[in-house]
Amino acid sequence: MKSVLEVDGLTKSYPGASRPAAADVSFKMAEGSALGLVGESGSGKSTTARMIAGLEKPDKGWVVLGGRQIDGLSRRAMQRVRRDMQVVFQDPYSSLNPRMNVEQLVGEGLLVHSIETDRAARRREVERLLGLVGLGHVDLGAYPRSFSGGQRQRLAIARALAVRPKLLICDEPVSSLDVSVQAQVLNLLRDLQSELGLSILFIAHDLAVVRYLCDQVVVMSDGRVVEKGSREQVYGDPQHEYTRDLLAAVPVPDPSHSRRSVTEEK
Amino acid sequence: MSTSVATRKRRRIPLVDRIALIICGLVLAIAVIGPWIAPHDPYAVNLSQRLLGPGPEHWLGTDINGRDVLSRILTGARTTLLATAVVLAVTVVIGVVVGTLAAVGGRVVDEIIMRITDVGLAVPSIVLALGFAVALGPGIGSAIIAVSVSWWPGYVRLIRTVVRETMQSEFVESAVALGVGRRRLILRHVLPNSLDILYVQVTLDVAAVMLVISGLSFIGVGAQVPSAEWGAMIAAAADNVTSGWWALVFPGLAIAITAIAFSLVGDWLRVLRDPTLKQEN
Ligand SMILES: Nc1ncnc2c1ncn2[C@@H]1O[C@H](COP(=O)(O)OP(=O)(O)OP(=O)(O)O)[C@@H](O)[C@H]1O
Ligand SMILES: [Mg+2]
Numbered sequence: 001m002k003s004v005l006e007v008d009g010l011t012k013s014y015p016g017a018s019r020p021a022a023a024d025v026s027f028k029m030a031e032g033s034a035l036g037l038v039g040e041s042g043s044g045k046s047t048t049a050r051m052i053a054g055l056e057k058p059d060k061g062w063v064v065l066g067g068r069q070i071d072g073l074s075r076r077a078m079q080r081v082r083r084d085m086q087v088v089f090q091d092p093y094s095s096l097n098p099r100m101n102v103e104q105l106v107g108e109g110l111l112v113h114s115i116e117t118d119r120a121a122r123r124r125e126v127e128r129l130l131g132l133v134g135l136g137h138v139d140l141g142a143y144p145r146s147f148s149g150g151q152r153q154r155l156a157i158a159r160a161l162a163v164r165p166k167l168l169i170c171d172e173p174v175s176s177l178d179v180s181v182q183a184q185v186l187n188l189l190r191d192l193q194s195e196l197g198l199s200i201l202f203i204a205h206d207l208a209v210v211r212y213l214c215d216q217v218v219v220m221s222d223g224r225v226v227e228k229g230s231r232e233q234v235y236g237d238p239q240h241e242y243t244r245d246l247l248a249a250v251p252v253p254d255p256s257h258s259r260r261s262v263t264e265e266k
Numbered sequence: 267m268s269t270s271v272a273t274r275k276r277r278r279i280p281l282v283d284r285i286a287l288i289i290c291g292l293v294l295a296i297a298v299i300g301p302w303i304a305p306h307d308p309y310a311v312n313l314s315q316r317l318l319g320p321g322p323e324h325w326l327g328t329d330i331n332g333r334d335v336l337s338r339i340l341t342g343a344r345t346t347l348l349a350t351a352v353v354l355a356v357t358v359v360i361g362v363v364v365g366t367l368a369a370v371g372g373r374v375v376d377e378i379i380m381r382i383t384d385v386g387l388a389v390p391s392i393v394l395a396l397g398f399a400v401a402l403g404p405g406i407g408s409a410i411i412a413v414s415v416s417w418w419p420g421y422v423r424l425i426r427t428v429v430r431e432t433m434q435s436e437f438v439e440s441a442v443a444l445g446v447g448r449r450r451l452i453l454r455h456v457l458p459n460s461l462d463i464l465y466v467q468v469t470l471d472v473a474a475v476m477l478v479i480s481g482l483s484f485i486g487v488g489a490q491v492p493s494a495e496w497g498a499m500i501a502a503a504a505d506n507v508t509s510g511w512w513a514l515v516f517p518g519l520a521i522a523i524t525a526i527a528f529s530l531v532g533d534w535l536r537v538l539r540d541p542t543l544k545q546e547n
Contacts, residue, residue: 055443086443091436097441097454099459160444163444163445
């Protein structure tokens with residue numbers, strides 16, 4: 001099976017910290033799969049994601065995206081690579097430029113990667129993308145402040161998907177949202193994954209969420225990978241003490257109950 | 267909910283600030299149309315009319331040369347405010363360009379720029395003005411150059427600080443992750459979210475720059491007689507203050523009222539921008 005992402009030995013220490021934020025993190029992601037990266041707060045999930053996304057330089061290790069090593073690329077080269085790899089951030093209240101409207105936000109990727117340089121065509125594509133994330137009705141001239149958290153996260157997803165990435169990295173994309181909205185956004189991601197054949201690296205501290213969305217699971221603790229395997233392996237027969245504790249600590253609601261409400265949030 | 271309360275509060279402008287706003291508007295209007303509404307020729311010397319007290323013909327009296335003080339104040343508003351505007355425009359542009367460069371240009375560039383601003387801040391504008399007055403000859407132009415040279419480092423530092431702060435925000439990182447290039451990142455994402463502070467700072471600085479410009483004219487290195495610049499008027503009237511206080515006091519009041527009004531509006535804008543400051547005031 002072809003892998004969309006391979007990371008090997010990723011290590012990062014911040015100055016002054018007693019232990020590395022991430023140490024020797026390695027895993028592979030098959031094309032079209034969804035991999036869940038779980039662990040409690042401070043376990044190094046975001047650090048790992050930021051190194052993969054080229055937002056942080058690893059001390060050691062490498063990142064291979066679609067067969068090409070991308071760590072250590074020049075800024076320009078990395079900029080082009082970003083077309084294949086997009087990020088959805090945790091907090092949609094701070095990750096959208098407040099001075100850009102819907103059309104500019106969602107269309108920016110099309111513009112900067114020269115995918116759609118014609119304004120009218122770009123606008124049509126923006127409308128299509130908004131439809132895709134269940135925001136077909138919104139005003140293209142509206143600014144982020146007029147949207148709810150769930151709607152903003154949909155905007156962020158549409159913005160990321162505009163360039164048709166192979167890999168979407170979602171760093172706790174629902175943890176700052178109302179519980180009632182979380183399931184809608186998760187369902188959206190799940191639908192998009194199957195519709196677009198997208199690979200998703202999904203970061204969460206909530207095992208239930210990962211179980212719902214991901215076929216592969218990587219568990220991190222104190223900057224290290226302590227367990228990795230298929231969903232069935234990790235949930236059915238956890239090998240590591242830490243994973244068992246995590247599983248025991250989490251009540252497991254089933255987001256599929258609210259499955260029909262994907263596009264209902266207005 | 268809390269935002270709607272905030273917006274409602276914002277709409278009701280406090281009385282003092284409303285008066286200050288009106289005064290600022292008036293002063294700006296006078297700067298534009300002053301020469302046309304002046305009742306007398308501000309430069310016409312009439313020795314038979316010298317040092318007349320305030321009265322029905324000359325509301326604010328006449329100066330030592332028999333010129334109408336009111337007409338001179340109305341006309342001089344333009345000189346004082348235009349000089350202030352030029353200084354602020356120049357220093358803001360330098361501040362934005364150089365400050366942004368310092369914030370995003372890397373350690374070495376930042377270090378060099380900061381050292382230069384240190385020097386700029388260390389030399390008082392009065393000293394600079396005296397220097398320029400000697401080199402270029404006294405005049406409003408020398409005053410403008412001198413004040414600009416001593417004023418730009420403040421804006422460079424302000425912009426550098428805000429741009430650095432904005433660079434840390436998540437939407438900037440999100441734009442980098444999208445693949446936005448350096449230029450666009452700064453022009454479309456960082457600067458539009460950094461420059462708001464200028465409204466506040468510029469309004470506050472109108473008062474300060476105006477005082478320095480007038481001060482330079484007063485000590486004789488700025489605008490020269492017979493200019494109706496407010497500081498120069500005070501300087502010219504200082505010799506006869508006992509026999510004609512009005513020629514000194516009214517331009518002084520014009521300076522004071524304008525400076526206070528702009529400071530108040532600046533403070534009001536600052537609180538608007540950051541409502542948490544309200545409690546402190
Ligand atoms: N920029 C930074 N400078 C210094 N230390 C950092 C920085 N970013 C993260 N750390 C530290 O690195 C460790 C791992 O942080 P990281 O954000 O990767 O954890 P996380 O698993 O994403 O946690 P959370 O669930 O809270 O998001 C933490 O101890 C954190 O304090
Ligand atoms: Mg994190």
